[in-house]
Every structure is written in C-alpha cells, then in structure tokens.
Amino acid sequence: MEKLISGIHKFQADVFAPNSDFFRKLVEGQHPQALFITCSDSRMVPDLICQTDPGELFVLRNAGNIVPPYTPGAASGEAATIEYAIRGLGIKDIVICGHTRCGAMQAVAEPSATANMPRVRQWLEHAQASSEIVCTCYGHLTGEARAKVMVQENVLTQVEHLRTHPTVAAALAAGELKLHAWVYKMETGDVFAYDPESGQFTKLATDADPTQSYPLLPRRPATPLSTADAI
Amino acid sequence: MEKLISGIHKFQADVFAPNSDFFRKLVEGQHPQALFITCSDSRMVPDLICQTDPGELFVLRNAGNIVPPYTPGAASGEAATIEYAIRGLGIKDIVICGHTRCGAMQAVAEPSATANMPRVRQWLEHAQASSEIVCTCYGHLTGEARAKVMVQENVLTQVEHLRTHPTVAAALAAGELKLHAWVYKMETGDVFAYDPESGQFTKLATDADPTQSYPLLPRRPATPLSTADAI
Amino acid sequence: MEKLISGIHKFQADVFAPNSDFFRKLVEGQHPQALFITCSDSRMVPDLICQTDPGELFVLRNAGNIVPPYTPGAASGEAATIEYAIRGLGIKDIVICGHTRCGAMQAVAEPSATANMPRVRQWLEHAQASSEIVCTCYGHLTGEARAKVMVQENVLTQVEHLRTHPTVAAALAAGELKLHAWVYKMETGDVFAYDPESGQFTKLATDADPTQSYPLLPRRPATPLSTADAI
Amino acid sequence: MEKLISGIHKFQADVFAPNSDFFRKLVEGQHPQALFITCSDSRMVPDLICQTDPGELFVLRNAGNIVPPYTPGAASGEAATIEYAIRGLGIKDIVICGHTRCGAMQAVAEPSATANMPRVRQWLEHAQASSEIVCTCYGHLTGEARAKVMVQENVLTQVEHLRTHPTVAAALAAGELKLHAWVYKMETGDVFAYDPESGQFTKLATDADPTQSYPLLPRRPATPLSTADAI
Incomplete structure (x- = not known):
C-alpha cells in the first residue's frame, strides 16, 4: 500500500x-468512446494499451472478462454496466478484450486449480461453452497452444453472451452498436481482433480503416480458428 | 475506435x-499489490491515479463500485474476482474506491434517471443502504453536498458487503487482509481514505505511515477468539 | 399434541x-424492548432465559439463527421481520443469540449430516463464512472445542449480514440501534456476550452496566460523517 | 436491555x-413434539401458551407466520427449518398458529401502513392469496371482523404453502405428518383450531381427543368461514 x-x-x-x-x-x-470489457489481471491496463486519456474508456473488469448471458430478475453488475454504457452514455462500440496467460482461462481448463475457490469455479461455468468448444474442435492441441485457443474462443463466447442482453440486442438491431472481439498478446504487446470475414483473429494493422475492417461481428462461421501461427 | x-x-x-x-x-x-475495486467511469483510471505499473493492481470495475453481499448459489463476477484475488493471488489489501460526480450514485438518489434502464435500477438496489443512510442522517443536505456524502456512504456500504464474502471473512479473521475505503475527488485529484478513528474520510497525507494510518477497518481485532476457557 | x-x-x-x-x-x-433472533432449537426458549413477559421480546427464529445478507428483490422473512421491528415498532436493540450444541452448526461442520436435506444444506451456505473462518483460524481445534467456536463465529458472521440490510444500516448510522452478539451455553445456563474491546465472548456479569458493557458493536462511530469541509 | x-x-x-x-x-x-410456526409478535409466547418445557417445541417465527411456497433454488430459512424438523428431528406434527391483532395482517389489509417498509411489503405478498380471499368472500365485513377473518384465512393460506414443500409433501403422502391450523385469540387466551369437517375454526375443547379431532388437514371445502360468532 x-x-x-x-x-x-x-x-x-x-x-x-x-x-x-x-x-x-x-x-x-464523461463522453467515453467505448465500453472496454476486460480481465481483472493486473498486467492488463486498458488505458495504457490504448493510450487513452481519462474520460475515453468506460471499463468493466472481472476475472476472465466474462459477460453472463442475460438472466431476467438477477441483479448483475455486468448487465447494469453494459446497459448504463449504452443507454446512459450513448456508447456505440463495445470491445471484449481477453489476453494470453489468463489465469481464469487456465482454471477453466484445469478445474483442480480452483479446488479451494468454489465461487471462482461457479463463475467460470460461464466459460463452459468455450471449454467444450476447445474439447470438441481442438482436441489435438496441448499446453500453450491449447491455452491460447481457449482465450480466443472465450472472447467469442462472451460476445455471444453479450448479444443476449436486451439493451445490446436492441441497439444492434437499430444499427447503433458495434461489437469487437480482441485478444491482447502479453508476450509481444500486440492486439488481435476477430475478423468475421476470415473467421480468424488477426493483428490490428497500423493502416487499418477501422470502420471497414472491424465491423459489427455477425454470428461466427462454424470453422475452427487456425492454430498454425497467428496469435 | x-x-x-x-x-x-x-x-x-x-x-x-x-x-x-x-x-x-x-x-x-502476476504478483499484484492490491485488489482495487472501482467504478467503470471513464474518468477513473486506477493505474494513472496510483501511478502503478502493469502487474501491480488487480482491478474489479463495474457501475458504482458495488460489491453485492455474498449470495450462496449465485454465480457472481464480483464474488469470483474477490475470491481469486485472495486465494489465487494471495492479495493482502483490498481498496474500494468511489469517486465524486458518480453517475451511478446520482441515479440512486434520483430514480427517474434510470426510467429506461431496468437492469441499472436493479443493480443499484445494492446501494439501497447508502440511500437510506443519506435520507436518515443527512436529510438537511441537498445538491452537491448530498451527492458527495452519498458517494462516501456508499463506499462504506460496499465495505460491509465485502465482509460477508466467506473468503474475505476468513482472511480478515486470520489477520491476513486489510480493507480500505477510499474516495477519489475528481475536482482536485485528491484521494480521501476513511479513518475509523475519527469516523471521517481524510485526505491521504504525503507523509502518512500507511501501516498505521489506514489500518484494517475494525470490525473486530484480527486476533482469533480465545479458546482456552471462556464459553 | x-x-x-x-x-x-x-x-x-x-x-x-x-x-x-x-x-x-x-x-x-406491543412495545417490545428488543428484537431477539435465535435458533428454532426447542431447548432455546427466549422468554424463559430472559425471564421476559409477553409483549417484551419480538422474536425471529429459524434453523441456525441465520440472517441472510440483504438481497435486493428477494422476499425474505428475515429481511421483513427485521425491517418491521425497526420501522414498524421502533426497536432500538437487536440480539442475535446462538447456543452451544446447535445441530445446524454441527451440520455446517459435517456436510454429510445433511445428505438428505438439500434445503438445509443450501440455507447453511449462509454460514459458509463462519465455516471458512474456523478452518482458517482454528485448524488445531477438534470435537467440542471446534463446535463451540463455530457457534461463536457464526453469531459474528450473522451480525455482519445484519449490517447489510438497509433499514439496519440507516438506523446504525443514525445512532438509533444497537447490535448484540450472544451465545447461550446450554450446559450451564450462562449467556455470553461478544465484547468488541477484548474481541472475546464474556459472561454477562450480574452487575454489568449494560449501556456501557454491551454497546453498539463498532463498525464505525454512530456519528454522521462531517459534511462541513473535508471531501 | x-x-x-x-x-x-x-x-x-x-x-x-x-x-x-x-x-x-x-x-x-432434543426430541421436540412439534414444529410450531408462529408470528414474531412479542405477545405470542409459544412455550407459555402451550405450557411446554424447553425441549418440547421446535419453533419457527417470522412477521406474519408466513411460509413461502417452495421455490426451487432459493435458500429459504422457512424451507430449511421445516425440512430440518421433519428429516433431522423426525417431527410428526406441524402447527401454524396465527393470532388476532396481528400487525402484519393489518398491513396486508392496509398497504399504506408499509409505505416506508419495502421489504415488509414484499414479504407480505406471500399473504396475497389471503387478501384476495377476503376481498372475494368477505366484502361485507369491515373493521375488526374483517381483520379477524384475514388472520384465519391467512393461516389456511400458509398451510397450503406448507404442502408445496417436497419434504412436507413426501411425509404427508407417507402418512407420517399432521398439519394443524390454529389461531390464538389474544383477547381471551383461547386457541382455535381449524376443523376440516365443519370448515370452521373451533375452540380447542378440554376433553378433545386430539388424534380424532385435529387430523391431517385435507384440502379445505370451498365454503367461507362463518363470521357470525366463534373467534
């Protein structure tokens, strides 16, 4: 302290x-440019990575950058923060940004890691879809490669959850909101964005035209992510 | 974007x-020094205000820096993140840091502000104790003065909620955790800490001895109960 | 019958x-002197132990003398009874009184005891903090000594929960309510009260000055925050 | 104190x-003879009225002697206490005992009485059926007569709720449990029991054969209670 x-x-x-x-x-x-949803991990500093000033990023953080699907009647910090961003602040872009070396994602893959953390284990149930996608589509991967694809698939899972929130669904339907699925690669400082065209995460290019390259994420194609290189 | x-x-x-x-x-x-719980407000940048480097602050953020009381059976991002901080990372200090000009606290005081935000309104029920304290004890205050005391009382309310989490209760009883109630004053850049001695928030002094001045908020001494005789 | x-x-x-x-x-x-929260155990008879007449004790009883933390939106008998005591009846003192030989507390310690009682097991999750405190701080105790400290710690846990109720928080902040943590020792007929000074449960002395010896369990002084200057 | x-x-x-x-x-x-569910009202002292010794009555008390219907997944003090009585203690009789002059029942009839008690109002929703029965069947009654019938109907409503609890339903089906609907008349010290034969509450007679006179409550006949005299 x-x-x-x-x-x-x-x-x-x-x-x-x-x-x-x-x-x-x-x-x-405040008139922030985006709602930035990311992990509580101390090595992830949104305003440093995006070089933003105070007032620019509205930030929601929890262990695993998880957005529970909308559950009627349940008071939820995630649901409220998302709704406030859209309706209270008029935010037009939501980024969910995972990161490599994520302890929460490692715990999803290795349940014994949370033996004495029952509340963590219960929370990570919200990443269960990610885990089952990895088991189904990436059974051949082990170790770090498996960990990396888990992080990516989890960001996509949480984007799907985000769509279930009434405020998000309404704003998407009205064409007033864009969703962005990102992964920060801690080893190199690079940020990868999910490209719905190719169905892959690709490095954010310096000369990218953001309005063109990172459009509203549509439902993702059913092809697995490449694990050859990339992230 | x-x-x-x-x-x-x-x-x-x-x-x-x-x-x-x-x-x-x-x-x-990561070996962070503290769990820093604060608002999603874009003007609140924990690592800027504390001048910390990546790896130093484990950060939980939502609208209103709210910690719901422990609710068995409910998967909660706040409960999981707090548990992971204590059990997964061995964190010894938790700061709950509110801030002046907080839109969430204004919405608590003025329910009409959330007319079209039902999830926000439900979430802010977790600040209901703060609201009732303000009505009971500060009925003479209006406008900005009332807003400011709401922010302060809410930080104290959320500290009470924090204590109900089993992982927190156990770590407090073992003398292995300190809780800190802070408010960031946006108008001046000052940070005020609740001082249990005086029962007031006081400005963090430059030459403060933090181990002395900002101790465990006392519920009870951190010594275990005597088991020798007594009851 | x-x-x-x-x-x-x-x-x-x-x-x-x-x-x-x-x-x-x-x-x-009715103009009762106190809200007395205790266990459903048949051997615990509040009006006998306190030698009170009809009209003197407003009584809330359930298995384990448990007070769930305030949960917005959930209709709760405990929340309603507490609120009615304070706002409907103007009660100024709340006693939570546990007792030795408590079957509910034994069940917390020995989950197999509730194998065919899923509703009991779920309810006792509200004593989870007590259980984790005992594991953390009293690992060396076994048998009856461990059971006894569980009873005491649970009373303190439930006092923490009590504080999260808006009506309680507001009355405490206004200096209009005192909380008392008691344990009835079935073996001897003695009642022990938690003394926040020493951090221990001590026997209620015959010549005790109750206003002095068993004051408001201190979270914070009952004085409102200064609103003159400071923050 | x-x-x-x-x-x-x-x-x-x-x-x-x-x-x-x-x-x-x-x-x-403990080997109690019955689970006695009654109001928190300070003038209602179960062990005094029944002249029972410590160890004889297992007691559940809350504002309005309410038993919420079984709600899967919700941790409930009433559900747990009832289950513990039946499965943990082998109790064969459950009494729900209301009383005249019940503040909670007055508040059901007069919602303005709970204007500043939102948690009480929400809890009393569990007596909504009683209220609608009174409006439907006893529209001609006012004042004290209406209050008295509300107390009686509410005891019957809560008996219906009791039946919805799996442990109760199973014990009833096995013929191992009897339910008793009682009202304590504060003005005279009399206790009235619901008699399913006549569909009325009748004074507990001195020479009653309890096994015969107060059997398992079947579903009640659809005739309104007499309001001529009796209680």
Whole structure:
C-alpha cells in the first residue's frame, strides 16, 4: 500500500497539477468512446494499451472478462454496466478484450486449480461453452497452444453472451452498436481482433480503416480458428 | 475506435518496445499489490491515479463500485474476482474506491434517471443502504453536498458487503487482509481514505505511515477468539 | 399434541385467567424492548432465559439463527421481520443469540449430516463464512472445542449480514440501534456476550452496566460523517 | 436491555440452578413434539401458551407466520427449518398458529401502513392469496371482523404453502405428518383450531381427543368461514 499512496501523491504533483484544466473539464461529465470489457489481471491496463486519456474508456473488469448471458430478475453488475454504457452514455462500440496467460482461462481448463475457490469455479461455468468448444474442435492441441485457443474462443463466447442482453440486442438491431472481439498478446504487446470475414483473429494493422475492417461481428462461421501461427 | 487502434500502435512503439524486458518478465506471472475495486467511469483510471505499473493492481470495475453481499448459489463476477484475488493471488489489501460526480450514485438518489434502464435500477438496489443512510442522517443536505456524502456512504456500504464474502471473512479473521475505503475527488485529484478513528474520510497525507494510518477497518481485532476457557 | 392441547387449557386456567388484566392490556398493542433472533432449537426458549413477559421480546427464529445478507428483490422473512421491528415498532436493540450444541452448526461442520436435506444444506451456505473462518483460524481445534467456536463465529458472521440490510444500516448510522452478539451455553445456563474491546465472548456479569458493557458493536462511530469541509 | 440482562441472572438463579439435572439432560439432544410456526409478535409466547418445557417445541417465527411456497433454488430459512424438523428431528406434527391483532395482517389489509417498509411489503405478498380471499368472500365485513377473518384465512393460506414443500409433501403422502391450523385469540387466551369437517375454526375443547379431532388437514371445502360468532 505504501507504493500506492506515494503514487497518488506523485499523480497529484506530476499529472493532475500540470493538467488541471483538462481534469477540471472532466468534472462536467464523461463522453467515453467505448465500453472496454476486460480481465481483472493486473498486467492488463486498458488505458495504457490504448493510450487513452481519462474520460475515453468506460471499463468493466472481472476475472476472465466474462459477460453472463442475460438472466431476467438477477441483479448483475455486468448487465447494469453494459446497459448504463449504452443507454446512459450513448456508447456505440463495445470491445471484449481477453489476453494470453489468463489465469481464469487456465482454471477453466484445469478445474483442480480452483479446488479451494468454489465461487471462482461457479463463475467460470460461464466459460463452459468455450471449454467444450476447445474439447470438441481442438482436441489435438496441448499446453500453450491449447491455452491460447481457449482465450480466443472465450472472447467469442462472451460476445455471444453479450448479444443476449436486451439493451445490446436492441441497439444492434437499430444499427447503433458495434461489437469487437480482441485478444491482447502479453508476450509481444500486440492486439488481435476477430475478423468475421476470415473467421480468424488477426493483428490490428497500423493502416487499418477501422470502420471497414472491424465491423459489427455477425454470428461466427462454424470453422475452427487456425492454430498454425497467428496469435 | 480509430483513436483506440492508433493508440495501440503508439503503445507498441513507444511503451512496449523500449520496455520489452519489463513486459516479457510479466509474462511469467502476476504478483499484484492490491485488489482495487472501482467504478467503470471513464474518468477513473486506477493505474494513472496510483501511478502503478502493469502487474501491480488487480482491478474489479463495474457501475458504482458495488460489491453485492455474498449470495450462496449465485454465480457472481464480483464474488469470483474477490475470491481469486485472495486465494489465487494471495492479495493482502483490498481498496474500494468511489469517486465524486458518480453517475451511478446520482441515479440512486434520483430514480427517474434510470426510467429506461431496468437492469441499472436493479443493480443499484445494492446501494439501497447508502440511500437510506443519506435520507436518515443527512436529510438537511441537498445538491452537491448530498451527492458527495452519498458517494462516501456508499463506499462504506460496499465495505460491509465485502465482509460477508466467506473468503474475505476468513482472511480478515486470520489477520491476513486489510480493507480500505477510499474516495477519489475528481475536482482536485485528491484521494480521501476513511479513518475509523475519527469516523471521517481524510485526505491521504504525503507523509502518512500507511501501516498505521489506514489500518484494517475494525470490525473486530484480527486476533482469533480465545479458546482456552471462556464459553 | 395431547400435551400441547392440555397445556393450552392449563395456560388458560392458571396463567391467563389470574392475569387477565395484564393480557387484555396487551391487546392494545406491543412495545417490545428488543428484537431477539435465535435458533428454532426447542431447548432455546427466549422468554424463559430472559425471564421476559409477553409483549417484551419480538422474536425471529429459524434453523441456525441465520440472517441472510440483504438481497435486493428477494422476499425474505428475515429481511421483513427485521425491517418491521425497526420501522414498524421502533426497536432500538437487536440480539442475535446462538447456543452451544446447535445441530445446524454441527451440520455446517459435517456436510454429510445433511445428505438428505438439500434445503438445509443450501440455507447453511449462509454460514459458509463462519465455516471458512474456523478452518482458517482454528485448524488445531477438534470435537467440542471446534463446535463451540463455530457457534461463536457464526453469531459474528450473522451480525455482519445484519449490517447489510438497509433499514439496519440507516438506523446504525443514525445512532438509533444497537447490535448484540450472544451465545447461550446450554450446559450451564450462562449467556455470553461478544465484547468488541477484548474481541472475546464474556459472561454477562450480574452487575454489568449494560449501556456501557454491551454497546453498539463498532463498525464505525454512530456519528454522521462531517459534511462541513473535508471531501 | 437492562431488564433482559437481569432476567438472565434471575433465570440462572431461580430456574436453571434448581433444575440443573433437567437442563443438563437436555444437553444430550432434543426430541421436540412439534414444529410450531408462529408470528414474531412479542405477545405470542409459544412455550407459555402451550405450557411446554424447553425441549418440547421446535419453533419457527417470522412477521406474519408466513411460509413461502417452495421455490426451487432459493435458500429459504422457512424451507430449511421445516425440512430440518421433519428429516433431522423426525417431527410428526406441524402447527401454524396465527393470532388476532396481528400487525402484519393489518398491513396486508392496509398497504399504506408499509409505505416506508419495502421489504415488509414484499414479504407480505406471500399473504396475497389471503387478501384476495377476503376481498372475494368477505366484502361485507369491515373493521375488526374483517381483520379477524384475514388472520384465519391467512393461516389456511400458509398451510397450503406448507404442502408445496417436497419434504412436507413426501411425509404427508407417507402418512407420517399432521398439519394443524390454529389461531390464538389474544383477547381471551383461547386457541382455535381449524376443523376440516365443519370448515370452521373451533375452540380447542378440554376433553378433545386430539388424534380424532385435529387430523391431517385435507384440502379445505370451498365454503367461507362463518363470521357470525366463534373467534
């Protein structure tokens, strides 16, 4: 905690004070560009990776970047945060961003890892589809290759869950929302986006035209992801 | 989204590449210093405010920095993330950090604001205790003063909820966990911590001895009950 | 049932008739001194142990003297009874009183005991924190000593749950409610109260000044937050 | 609280000490004669009214002596306590005992009474059937007469709810359980039992043969209760 507290004083002196005009303007309200849903993993820092300033990313984080399917009547932090982003803030883009070396995804693959964590195990049931896709389509993979494809498939599973939320479904139907499935590759700093054309995750190209290249994710083709190279 | 994608390329060139040793070391695993629970608000950037590096803060974010009380049988992202932090990562400090100008807290106070957001309204029921405390104890306050005290009381409410999670209760009883109630003041960049001695939020002082000044919020001393005699 | 029915006639002849003035006065309304939350166990008779008359104790009883944490949207007998005590009756003291030799607490410790009682097992999940505290802090205890500490820790767990109820939180914040954690020792007839100073359960002394010795279990002082300056 | 604490010392000196053999025998275990479900009302003291000793009545109490219908998946104190009584303790008789002058039943009839008690109002939804029966069949009644019939009908409603619990249904089907619908009349000290033969509540007669007179409640006849005299 010492480091956090001295960090806060450093922030006040070195960041807030010289930019107080910027920060005071923020007080009036937020107009974020996207809802960024990602893992609680400490090595994943959305505003660092996207080089965004305060006020630009509305962020939802939990273990495994999981979005439970819409469950009527259940008070859910994920459901509320997504609804607030769309209806309260008018957000037009939702990114679900997984990452390699994800402890939650490793726990999905290896249930013994959560023997003393019953609440974690129950939560990871929401990644069960990812796990069964991996068993069904990627039975030949082991170790790191299997872990990597699990991370990718899980991002796609969570995008499917996202579609089940009434606010998301309505905004998609109205053409007012785009969904993006990303994976941050911790080993290289690259970010891969799911390309529905090819049915693969591809590296975000420098000269990409984002409105063209990363459109609304349609239902995915039923072909497995390539495991040859890529991510 | 254009800004995010160009930001990612800037991150790769200006941040990852010059620090690739640091980032590659992170691939081996994470050893974060704290679980930082905060709001999804885009103006709240934990790693900026605490000046922490990737790998230092395990972060849980949702609308209103809410921790539902432990509900057996309900798969909850908050319950799982908290359990993973304590049991999976051995985290010893949990910070719940609210912030002024919080849209979620304004919506608690003004239910008409969520007329078309039923999932938000349901989620904010978890801040109902905060709302009733404000009505009971601060009936004389209006406007911004009322909004500010709501934010503070809500952080304390969520700390109470946190204590109901079995993993938290067990770690507190064993003296292996500290809870911290913070509020980030957006107008000035200051962070206030709840001081159980005075019963007030006070500004984090530059020369504070964190182990002394911001201790375990006392429910009970961290010593186990005597089993020698007594009952 | 024979015994109950003849008991009722005995009550009418020996208790009601000679005290009909007292009983008829009660018809006008109740003004109980405390909400007494205890176990359904037949050996626990609150009005006998406290030597109270009809009209003095408002009583909530279920298996294990459990108070589920506040769950928005869930109709709960415990939540309603607590709220009615505070808002409907103006009660200022809530006692949660466990007891040694508690079958529910034994079942928490020994899950096989509830193999054919799925509803019991689910309910006892609300004592999961107690169980994990015992495993974490009292691993060296076995048998009766372990059972006894489970009973005590469970009373404290349920007090934590109690605090999450909005009506309780608001009354505590307003300084209008005191919480008391008690254990009835069936072997000796003694009652022990949790003393937050020492962090131990201590026998209720004959000459105790109750306002001093068994105060509000401190989460925070009952003074409202300062709203003058600070944050 | 002073009165409770001095009462406890009186209990120890005047009740426990002279009967310590009796109390110490109880330590070995409980073998109660019945599960007694009643209201939290302080004027209702089951062991006083039935003149039972510690160890004889297993008691479930909440506001309004309500038994929610069985709801799969919901952890419920009522469901668990009932199941424990039948399967854990082998109880063969369940009494649901309402009482005249019941504040909860008055609140069902007069919703404005719970304007600031949302959790109470939600809980009393479980007495909605009683309320609609009263509106449908007893529209001509007002005031005290209406209140009295509400109390009676509500006991019958809760008996219906009780039947929906799997453990109850199974024990009833096996002929191992009897249900009893009672009302305690606060004004006179009398207890009335529902007699399925006549479809009316009748005063428990001194010379009643309980095995004959108060048998397993079958589904009630569809005739309204008499409101002429009786209770």
